[in-house]
Amino acid sequence: MQLSPSLREGATPRADSPAKPEEKAAATTRFVPEIQGLRTIALLLVATFHIWIGRVSGGVDIFLLISAYLLTRSLTTSAEQGKLTRPITFILKKFTRLLPAAVLTIALTLLAGFLILDSRFWNTMMAQGLAALTYTMNFWLQGAQVDYYAQSRSDASLFQHFWSLAIQGQVFLLWPVLHLAAEVAAKVTKIRVRWILIAGFSLVFLGSFLYALKLTAINQPYAYFSTPARLWEFAAGSLLALVVPYLRIPRRVGTVLIWLGIAGAVSCGFVLPVQSSFPGVATLWPLISAALVIAPADASSRAASDRPWLLGHPILQKIGGYTYALYLTHWPVLILHTAVTRIERPDPLRGLLLLAVSVVAAVIITELADRPVAALAKADRPFRPSWLPQIGWRRLAALAACCALGFGAIGSSHSYYQSFREGEFAAVTNAPLHEMGPQAPDDARFGEPIPGRLIMSEQLFTGPSTPCTDDVAGFVPLGMCFTWGDTESADREIYIIGNSHSVTYSSMFMEIAEQQPNWLVRTQAYPGCTFLEVDTESACDDVFTGSAQYIQHAQPDLVVVLGSFSTPAGPDQLFTGDNPHLADWIRTIEDTTTSEVVTLRDVPRFDENMFECASEHGYDSPECVKPTSVDAPELEPYIAELEGAGGTWIDFNEAICRYGECRPSNGGLVTYYDDNHITDVFSRSLAQHLSAVLSRDVHWCPQAAWPAL
Incomplete structure (x- = not known):
C-alpha cells in the first residue's frame, strides 16, 4: 500500500505483542493504520467544508499535529539507537518526497489559470505560484492582508491552500535542527534525549501558544497564517510522540477514546466559531481529538490483535495514499470552477462532481510524480564519504528536476505574461484613434476593446x-x-x-x-x-x-x-x-x-465599477449600461x-455616453477604468x-x- 509522504517514515508491521516502553523507544518506527485513517478523515473534512460549507473544519490542524508526531517519533527512535540527526540529509529527503506532487500541481494550476482566469489576475497568480513553490505562501497572504474567512471565492488565490504546506515546510527546516541540538545536549549532559526533547518542545509549546493567544486577539487574520503562532501545534504533536511509548491504555478505554477523537474531529467545524478563534484556544479541539485517536492507537499497550474497524478500513487506507495530492488539487479545482461559473457555493451534485475531478487529478499527480520518485528513492544509495549528506544520486536528480520544473514553470509563465502584455501595449500604441471611440460609426465592429484587461491597472x-x-x-x-x-x-x-x-x-x-x-x-x-x-x-x-x-x-x-x-x-x-x-x-x-x-x-x-461589470458580464451586457449624468x-x-x-x-458627456447611455466600451475602446x-x-x-x-x-x-x- 502506498502511503502519503509524511507517513513514509518506515512501515513495518505492528508487533504481535505489546512491547515495553524501553524496547519500543529503540524499535524501528512502525506503520499505524489509525493514523492513516485519521488523515483520510481530516482531508475529507477539509474538502467537504471548502466545497459545500465554506468554513474551517479543523482538518488542517490535525495534519499539522500528525506531521510533527511522525517526524519526532522517527528522529527520536533513531537518536535512541545512537544515530545523530543529519538536518541537511533529512531536509533533502523530506523535500524530495514533498516537491514532486506540489511542483506538478503548481505547474498545472498555472496553466489552467492562464487558460481560465481573466488576464488581469495573471501577475498576482504568478507571484502566488512562486510563493507556493518556495514555501512562503503564508508570508504572501500576510503581506496581502488576506482574511481567510471574509473573502469570497472569486477573490481567493488558486494557491491559498499552500499556506499550511508553507508552515509545515518551514517546520521541516527547524525541527531536525532542534532534534540535533537535543541529541548533542544529551551526549554532553548524559541525560536521555527524550527528556531533553520533552523539555525543549514544552518551551516551544508554551511560548508559541501564548503568542498565538495574544496575536489572535489583536489581529486574527494575520495570526491565522503566522508560523510562530502555529508552532505550538507542531510542538503538541512532538510532545505526544515523546510520551506515547509510556502510556498504558486498556483496550476498551482506548476504543472509547478513539471514537471520541473521531467524533471530535468531525464535529469541530460545526461547533466552533473558528472565524474568530483560530489559531487560539479553539484550536485545541481538533488537536485533542487527534491525540485521542493517536495515543491509544500507538501506545505500548496496543496489540496487533486490536484491529481498528473504521480507521483501518481498506477504503480509508486506500484513499490515504492520495490525501496529500487530493489536498493539493481540490482547492484550485474549486476556485477555477467559481471563476468560470460565478457560483460561490455549489449544490450537492455539482460539489460531488468537483470532488470527483479533484480525485482524478490527485490520482494522476500521484501516479505521475509521487510514486515514481518514491520508487527511485527506495533504490537509492547514499553518497560517500559518510560525512556528506546521506542522499543518493537518484534523490538528488529528482530534487533538481523538481526545482527545474517548478522554476521553469514560473519563468515560462512570466515570459508568456510579458509577451501578452507587450501585445496589449502595442495595440494601444497603434490604435487608430481617429476612427475609434466617439469617432467610430454606430455600425462599426471591433474585437476585444483596448486596452486589454492585463494592462488595465496601468491605464489610469x-x-x-x-x-x-x-x-x-x-x-x-x-x-x-x-x-x-x-x-x-x-x-x-x-x-x-x-x-x-x-x-x-x-x-x-x-x-x-x-x-x-x-x-x-x-x-x-x-x-x-x-x-x-x-x-x-x-x-x-x-x-x-x-x-x-x-x-x-x-x-x-x-x-x-x-x-x-x-x-x-x-x-x-x-x-x-x-x-x-x-x-x-x-x-x-x-x-x-x-x-x-x-x-x-x-x-x-x-x-458600480464599469470595468468590473464588463469583466463579469461582458462589454455588451445590458447590466453594465448606465444613464449619463x-x-x-x-x-x-x-x-x-x-x-x-x-x-x-x-461638455464631453455626449461623446463619452452615446445617446445618453454610458457603456463599458465605446467604439472599440474601454471607456472606464473604474x-x-x-x-x-x-x-x-x-x-x-x-x-x-x-x-x-x-x-x-x-x-x-x-x-x-
Whole structure:
C-alpha cells in the first residue's frame, strides 16, 4: 500500500505483542493504520467544508499535529539507537518526497489559470505560484492582508491552500535542527534525549501558544497564517510522540477514546466559531481529538490483535495514499470552477462532481510524480564519504528536476505574461484613434476593446508623466504635478488644474500637443480636489492658491479647470450660488493675464465599477449600461455665467455616453477604468471633440486633432 509522504517514515508491521516502553523507544518506527485513517478523515473534512460549507473544519490542524508526531517519533527512535540527526540529509529527503506532487500541481494550476482566469489576475497568480513553490505562501497572504474567512471565492488565490504546506515546510527546516541540538545536549549532559526533547518542545509549546493567544486577539487574520503562532501545534504533536511509548491504555478505554477523537474531529467545524478563534484556544479541539485517536492507537499497550474497524478500513487506507495530492488539487479545482461559473457555493451534485475531478487529478499527480520518485528513492544509495549528506544520486536528480520544473514553470509563465502584455501595449500604441471611440460609426465592429484587461491597472494616469520641477521662478510643484514637452523651447503652454479627473483629461490635450511642435502640457492636481475646496485651508486650497500665483507669473496660454463635480445619483454640483464662484476666478485670470480659460464638465460617475461589470458580464451586457449624468436645471445659465466671465465650456458627456447611455466600451475602446475615471486611451480619443470646440474660441488651436489624417 502506498502511503502519503509524511507517513513514509518506515512501515513495518505492528508487533504481535505489546512491547515495553524501553524496547519500543529503540524499535524501528512502525506503520499505524489509525493514523492513516485519521488523515483520510481530516482531508475529507477539509474538502467537504471548502466545497459545500465554506468554513474551517479543523482538518488542517490535525495534519499539522500528525506531521510533527511522525517526524519526532522517527528522529527520536533513531537518536535512541545512537544515530545523530543529519538536518541537511533529512531536509533533502523530506523535500524530495514533498516537491514532486506540489511542483506538478503548481505547474498545472498555472496553466489552467492562464487558460481560465481573466488576464488581469495573471501577475498576482504568478507571484502566488512562486510563493507556493518556495514555501512562503503564508508570508504572501500576510503581506496581502488576506482574511481567510471574509473573502469570497472569486477573490481567493488558486494557491491559498499552500499556506499550511508553507508552515509545515518551514517546520521541516527547524525541527531536525532542534532534534540535533537535543541529541548533542544529551551526549554532553548524559541525560536521555527524550527528556531533553520533552523539555525543549514544552518551551516551544508554551511560548508559541501564548503568542498565538495574544496575536489572535489583536489581529486574527494575520495570526491565522503566522508560523510562530502555529508552532505550538507542531510542538503538541512532538510532545505526544515523546510520551506515547509510556502510556498504558486498556483496550476498551482506548476504543472509547478513539471514537471520541473521531467524533471530535468531525464535529469541530460545526461547533466552533473558528472565524474568530483560530489559531487560539479553539484550536485545541481538533488537536485533542487527534491525540485521542493517536495515543491509544500507538501506545505500548496496543496489540496487533486490536484491529481498528473504521480507521483501518481498506477504503480509508486506500484513499490515504492520495490525501496529500487530493489536498493539493481540490482547492484550485474549486476556485477555477467559481471563476468560470460565478457560483460561490455549489449544490450537492455539482460539489460531488468537483470532488470527483479533484480525485482524478490527485490520482494522476500521484501516479505521475509521487510514486515514481518514491520508487527511485527506495533504490537509492547514499553518497560517500559518510560525512556528506546521506542522499543518493537518484534523490538528488529528482530534487533538481523538481526545482527545474517548478522554476521553469514560473519563468515560462512570466515570459508568456510579458509577451501578452507587450501585445496589449502595442495595440494601444497603434490604435487608430481617429476612427475609434466617439469617432467610430454606430455600425462599426471591433474585437476585444483596448486596452486589454492585463494592462488595465496601468491605464489610469498615463498622460503627462514627467514630474514638475522648479523650472519657473516662484512655482512650487504640489500634489500630482506633471509636464509633457520641452519647458524651455515651448511657445504654447496648456496648464491644467484640478483632481484625478483633470489628470485623465490631460491625455486628450497631450494627444493634440503631439501633433504640434513646441507645445507644453503642465498638469497640477491633487486627489479629490475641485473648486468646491477653495478657501477651506486644505491641500486643495493650496493647489488652487499656488496655481493662481503661477498663472499670474507665467501666464500660460491656456488654463484648464473642471467646471463641475458629477455624482452617481443626480445632477452635477456647480461652482456657483452658495459654492465658491468659479466665474469670479475666471474673470480675475481673464482681466489680469493674457491666459485664456477652459472649463470642462466632469465625466459621469456611477455606483458600480464599469470595468468590473464588463469583466463579469461582458462589454455588451445590458447590466453594465448606465444613464449619463443628469443636466442640472441651472446648467444653461451656469454655462452662460462662465462664458460671460471669459471662459469656454466643453461638455464631453455626449461623446463619452452615446445617446445618453454610458457603456463599458465605446467604439472599440474601454471607456472606464473604474466607476469614475475614463481610461487614458479613451481620453486621447476625445482629442478631436476637444479641438472642434476649443478652436472656436482659441485661435491657435487646430480644428483637427490629427491634421495629417
